[in-house]
Amino acid sequence: MPMSASEIQKKLEWRYATKVFNKEKKINSENWDVLENSLILAPSSYGLQPWKFIVVENPEIRTQLRAASWGQAQVTDASHYVVLTTLKNMSEDYIKGYVASIAQVRGQAVESLVGFQDMMIKSIVKGKDQESIKNWNQRQAYIAMGFLLETAALLEIDTVPLEGLDPKAYDTILGLDQSDYGTVAAVALGYRDENDKYAQAKKVRFSKEQMIQRV
Numbered sequence: 001m002p003m004s005a006s007e008i009q010k011k012l013e014w015r016y017a018t019k020v021f022n023k024e025k026k027i028n029s030e031n032w033d034v035l036e037n038s039l040i041l042a043p044s045s046y047g048l049q050p051w052k053f054i055v056v057e058n059p060e061i062r063t064q065l066r067a068a069s070w071g072q073a074q075v076t077d078a079s080h081y082v083v084l085t086t087l088k089n090m091s092e093d094y095i096k097g098y099v100a101s102i103a104q105v106r107g108q109a110v111e112s113l114v115g116f117q118d119m120m121i122k123s124i125v126k127g128k129d130q131e132s133i134k135n136w137n138q139r140q141a142y143i144a145m146g147f148l149l150e151t152a153a154l155l156e157i158d159t160v161p162l163e164g165l166d167p168k169a170y171d172t173i174l175g176l177d178q179s180d181y182g183t184v185a186a187v188a189l190g191y192r193d194e195n196d197k198y199a200q201a202k203k204v205r206f207s208k209e210q211m212i213q214r215v
């Protein structure tokens with residue numbers, strides 16, 4: 001039985017970008033597992049999953065990240081904090097590794113996937129410059145972010161997405177400087193503090209007439 005349209009509508013209205021988290025209230029492991037799965041199950045172009053999600057559990061690292069996020073309190077106060085990182089480029093080896101995993105999971109011969117593999121190598125690795133690939137990878141991360149925010153809302157778990165951060169400083173703090181991955185954005189998750197006045201603020205949205213065009 002799917003959730004009813006009105007139940008989903010209520011959750012969509014319930015969600016807001018949480019400014020003040022309850023520092024004591026933690027997401028339980030069952031819910032956290034589903035939230036991580038929402039990242040893993042998010043779709044990506046060709047299924048390449050050009051990302052890694054860093055769950056920051058260490059409070060000292062959270063404090064350092066807060067300083068690199070304009071001091072935003074959600075970074076340290078939320079129950080959980082996830083940094084979304086993506087590949088700075090795309091290599092033939094990465095694509096071959098992905099194709100090998102399709103073959104393994106679906107019990108197919110790698111040879112039967114060579115056409116798909118070559119097409120990806122040609123159109124991505126050989127067909128785009130590094131900056132375009134990086135931007136493309138980063139766009140994929142926002143799909144995973146959307147899945148995470150929506151799944152949390154369905155569980156009545158509060159979130160705030162954060163782009164108000166210094167990606168270079170994050171990379172240094174997280175030890176990514178020499179890696180293939182770079183920071184894109186982050187999401188803090190947990191439970192709203194009862195004194196967060198933003199929870200009562202009306203949603204500011206342009207009208208459906210303005211934003212949805214029918215042809």
Ligand SMILES: Cc1cc2nc3c(=O)[nH]c(=O)nc-3n(C[C@H](O)[C@H](O)[C@H](O)COP(=O)(O)O)c2cc1C
Pocket residue numbers: 015016017018019072160161162163164165185203
């Ligand atoms: C990609 C992205 C980055 C954001 N960065 C921040 C941020 O750094 N800090 C913050 O408090 N809110 C941030 N927000 C929250 C937005 O300000 C908020 O979603 C928007 O004003 C709409 O309000 P609502 O989410 O409460 O409906 C971000 C939202 C998105 C989607």
